[in-house]
Amino acid sequence: MAQKTLVDLKDNKEHHLRYDLNCLCDIETVFDCGFFNILKNWDGFRLTRCLLWAGLKWKDKKMTQIKAGTIIEGYMKAGGQWKDISKTCMDALTSSGALKNLMDSDPEDDSEEEKPEADEVKDDQGNE
Numbered sequence: 001m002a003q004k005t006l007v008d009l010k011d012n013k014e015h016h017l018r019y020d021l022n023c024l025c026d027i028e029t030v031f032d033c034g035f036f037n038i039l040k041n042w043d044g045f046r047l048t049r050c051l052l053w054a055g056l057k058w059k060d061k062k063m064t065q066i067k068a069g070t071i072i073e074g075y076m077k078a079g080g081q082w083k084d085i086s087k088t089c090m091d092a093l094t095s096s097g098a099l100k101n102l103m104d105s106d107p108e109d110d111s112e113e114e115k116p117e118a119d120e121v122k123d124d125q126g127n128e
Helices: 021-031 035-041 045-056 065-075 081-095 098-104
Strands: 004-007 015-018
Touching: 004 081, 015 081, 021 035, 021 045, 021 098, 045 065, 045 081, 045 098, 065 081
Parallel strands: none
Antiparallel strands: 004 015
């Protein structure tokens, strides 16, 4: 189950970020690529706005990326810093468990590649 993370957006409202598989799919749709590519190749305003939108829309079904951007602008006008909201979104995404499950199954991660048993190893001529 996805955890909810309270985020202070300096607007005197209580906001809880929640990330699950559906959120990750929505983010992939926005960027038109897989989540691993998003994490490796994107950062900045667009990603943070998208993460905030995805994390808030579970509660506010009318949440849009434009509305998320307006919330971020209000946060910054109230003295908040961009990097703080970006870090909060990434921390909430990480603690949700949804990202961990994806990372455990990273198709590009070959560190867990199956290695042959010692008695199955062949020499350079193909002999066991």
